[in-house]
Every structure is written in structure tokens, then in C-alpha cells.
Amino acid sequence: MKNIIQNIKGTKDISADDTFIWQFVEKYINDFFTKYGYSEVRTPTFENTELFIRSIGGDTDIVSKEMYSWVDQGNNKLTLRPEFTASIVRHYIQNQIHKTNPAYKIYYSGSSFRRERPQKGRFREFRQFGVEAFGSKFPEQDAEIISMAYNFYKNLDITDIKLELNTIGSKESRKEYTIGLKKYLEKFKKDLSETSRKRLDSNPLRILDTKIDFEKEIIKDAPKIIDYLNKEDKNHFSCTLDFLDNIKIPYTVNNYLVRGLDYYSQTVFEIQSNLLGSQNALCGGGRYDYLVEELGGPSIPAIGFAAGIERLILALSINDVIFKKYPDIYMISIGDNAVKYSFEIADTLRKNKKLYIINDNMRRTMKAQMKDANRVMAKHVIIIGEEEIVSKQLTMKNMETGDQEKISIENIIEYFK
Numbered sequence: 001m002k003n004i005i006q007n008i009k010g011t012k013d014i015s016a017d018d019t020f021i022w023q024f025v026e027k028y029i030n031d032f033f034t035k036y037g038y039s040e041v042r043t044p045t046f047e048n049t050e051l052f053i054r055s056i057g058g059d060t061d062i063v064s065k066e067m068y069s070w071v072d073q074g075n076n077k078l079t080l081r082p083e084f085t086a087s088i089v090r091h092y093i094q095n096q097i098h099k100t101n102p103a104y105k106i107y108y109s110g111s112s113f114r115r116e117r118p119q120k121g122r123f124r125e126f127r128q129f130g131v132e133a134f135g136s137k138f139p140e141q142d143a144e145i146i147s148m149a150y151n152f153y154k155n156l157d158i159t160d161i162k163l164e165l166n167t168i169g170s171k172e173s174r175k176e177y178t179i180g181l182k183k184y185l186e187k188f189k190k191d192l193s194e195t196s197r198k199r200l201d202s203n204p205l206r207i208l209d210t211k212i213d214f215e216k217e218i219i220k221d222a223p224k225i226i227d228y229l230n231k232e233d234k235n236h237f238s239c240t241l242d243f244l245d246n247i248k249i250p251y252t253v254n255n256y257l258v259r260g261l262d263y264y265s266q267t268v269f270e271i272q273s274n275l276l277g278s279q280n281a282l283c284g285g286g287r288y289d290y291l292v293e294e295l296g297g298p299s300i301p302a303i304g305f306a307a308g309i310e311r312l313i314l315a316l317s318i319n320d321v322i323f324k325k326y327p328d329i330y331m332i333s334i335g336d337n338a339v340k341y342s343f344e345i346a347d348t349l350r351k352n353k354k355l356y357i358i359n360d361n362m363r364r365t366m367k368a369q370m371k372d373a374n375r376v377m378a379k380h381v382i383i384i385g386e387e388e389i390v391s392k393q394l395t396m397k398n399m400e401t402g403d404q405e406k407i408s409i410e411n412i413i414e415y416f417k
């Protein structure tokens with residue numbers, strides 16, 4: 001016996017029975033973002049490793065332990081993208097898009113790769129979609145992005161979604177806050193986990209992101225960033241909330257939401273669903289006003305979000321939305337002549353109509369073909385045997401009602417109008 005080669009842990013095939021929902025979601029993504037004037041951008045699956053280190057930050061989990069990186073035969077340090085924003089910003093800078101398009105609004109979708117511990121809703125290759133808007137520093141741009149994310153899920157009737165927002169302010173406000181937070185956390189240094197103790201020096205804000213219960217207790221009384229914001233930052237946040245209130249987007253302000261990546265500034269947000277279990281984040285995003293400049297481009301503000309398709313599909317199937325498309329016709333043919341004939345009829349019908357038709361192609365018994373038509377839940381079967389060829393009358397069975405009738409070949413196209 002030969003060894004059977006398995007797929008890589010944390011990756012998954014999308015089998016023939018599941019692709020319907022994927023195709024539905026991909027079409028929905030295209031239609032939805034186009035409605036807001038966002039166009040699709042596709043970037044390469046791998047990039048120079050340095051791009052991700054510089055944008056996501058060396059201290060993050062993604063860069064420090066989750067990237068799929070390698071050195072190729074030409075000694076180039078390469079990495080499979082762990083997320084899209086870095087690549088999109090690289091694309092924006094490299095093509096000097098700010099010169100031709102002051103308000104660049106795009107969306108994307110495709111695979112991302114992170115070497116995380118696989119579990120329900122968490123994979124090592126997963127599909128993300130998201131949007132990015134470059135050029136506007138105004139709160140209406142924040143509100144557009146946040147409301148897009150919220151409406152995206154709401155329009156799919158995904159109930160049980162929760163939108164949380166926060167602001168982490170500009171660099172200036174954050175500097176003050178970081179000092180205040182560090183001072184507070186120093187008092188609990190001996191109680192903190194090893195990771196948080198390290199972060200106390202490198203990036204104390206990240207400690208607010210903790211999933212550890214006893215650290216959450218400590219954080220409950222920590223200073224809040226909102227009390228450190230300058231007037232401009234406060235105004236930006238309250239105007240963003242005003243825009244959202246105005247179009248009745250429900251949200252909760254969570255003063256301790258910071259998001260895992262280093263590049264965020266000002267507004268950050270996340271959409272969660274309790275339908276998903278422990279990996280409950282459907283989507284997350286925020287402003288990144290400094291990133292374009294930090295990667296060598298001009299000083300251009302930007303905001304976006306990223307979301308996972310596997311988690312979206314998980315939420316959709318939990319809600320029992322039905323996406324599968326069922327065959328309109330299953331052709332059953334008995335005998336060599338009938339096979340040829342039914343092949344021809346199926347071809348004619350497909351040319352004339354947008355019908356979804358299955359030919360057996362296995363020369364099975366009538367009973368076996370009927371069984372298969374039931375398995376695929378065909379809406380009609382057309383039965384062709386010697387008798388039908390001679391009389392030019394086909395037998396048509398409506399599988400929903402069970403009604404059976406004879407129908408002439410000429411009338412068959414008419415029947416499906």
C-alpha cells in the first residue's frame with residue numbers, strides 16, 4: 001500500500017458540496033463594495049518579509065511567531081502574506097496613486113497565512129476580504145467604513161452581531177496615555193504574565209488586549225485613553241459617532257479595544273458574533289494615518305477593515321441560510337440511442353435557457369439514475385427510452401409534486417419558460 005498524502009494542518013479543501021456558499025459570498029462581496037464605489041485590487045500572495053515587519057510591527061504575534069517565511073534560491077527573504085493592508089499600502093506607494101487619485105477606495109479578497117494554533121474558526125490558510133480608503137482624514141470616512149462593515153453582515157441577516165468601537169488617538173495623545181498606563185501597570189508587574197511583562201516596556205497598550213482573566217481584572221481600573229485625548233482627537237471620535245448615530249448603526253464604545261497590530265491610530269473597531277464560539281471576531285479595522293509615510297510614501301491618512309470569510313460562512317450556516325443551487329433537470333436515459341438523444345437535448349436546452357442540467361454519463365439502470373436524481377435534489381427528471389424516441393414524446397416528472405406528463409420535444413423549451 002502506498003502512503004496517502006494529507007493536506008497541511010490548518011488548511012482545508014472546499015469540496016464540491018460547499019462551493020455554492022463560497023460563490024454566493026464572493027459575489028456578495030463584489031456587489032456590496034461596488035455599491036459604495038470601492039474597486040477590487042489584487043496583490044501578490046507573497047512579498048518581501050521586510051514589508052510585514054515594518055508595517056505590522058516586530059512585537060506582534062503575527063510577525064514574531066506566525067509568518068510563513070523563507071529564503072528563496074536567489075537569497076530573497078520572502079513571506080506569504082499574513083494580511084492584506086501592508087501589501088495594499090505597498091501597492092499604493094509604489095504606483096504613486098495619490099498623484100492620480102486623491103481618494104483611493106478599494107476592496108480585496110483572497111488567502112492569508114498565519115501559523116496559529118488551528119481550532120474552530122481559526123486556520124493557517126484562511127480567506128480574508130476587506131476595504132481600504134486612502135486620502136480622507138475626516139470622520140465621515142471613518143463612519144463610511146464602519147457602517148459598511150456593519151451593514152455587510154446585517155444585510156445577510158446575521159443576527160447576534162456586536163459592533164465595538166474605540167479611539168486610540170493620535171501619536172501625541174497616545175504618548176501621554178502610554179506613560180499613564182505604564183505607571184498604573186507597573187504596580188501590578190509581578191502579577192502580569194511573562195508576555196505582558198515584556199510588553200510593559202515595548203508596547204503597554206497591547207496589554208489591554210489580554211485574554212487572561214486575572215489581567216482583565218487589573219485592567220478594569222486602568223486609566224482610559226479617552227481621558228488623555230487632545231481636543232482634535234476627541235472631536236474626531238465624537239463626530240464619527242454622530243455620523244453613525246444619524247444612520248442608526250448600533251455600537252458599544254469599549255475603552256480597552258486596541259487591536260493587535262501596531263499601525264492603527266484614532267478610530268479602531270471590531271465586529272463580533274456570539275454564534276462563532278471562542279473565535280468570535282468577524283471583522284476588525286481602524287485608521288492608520290501614519291502607515292503610508294512609515295513605509296516610505298507621502299503623509300496620507302487611511303482607514304480600512306479586514307474580515308474572515310470562513311467565519312462569515314460559519315455564521316451564515318449557523319443561521320441556516322440556504323445557498324445551494326439544485327439542478328433544474330436530470331436527464332435519465334435508457335439504452336444506447338437514448339444516451340445520444342438525451343445528450344443532444346441537454347445541449348439544446350442549455351443553449352436556449354439558463355437551465356442547470358445533469359446528464360448521467362454512467363449508463364446506469366433507470367432505478368439508479370432516479371436514485372441519483374433524488375440525491376442531487378433535481379427539480380425535474382426527463383426520461384428517455386426507446387419508446388420516447390419513436391414517439392418523439394419525452395416523459396417529464398416534476399420531482400416536487402410527483403406529477404408526470406408526456407411532452408413533445410418542440411414544447412420542452414416552452415415548458416421551462
Ligand code: AMP
Binds near residue numbers: 127260307
Ligand atoms: P485581523 O487582521 O487579525 O484583525 O483579522 C481580521 C479578520 O480575519 C478576523 O476578524 C477574522 O475574521 C479573520 N481571521 C484572522 N485570523 C484568522 C485565522 N487564523 N483563521 C480564520 N480567520 C481569521
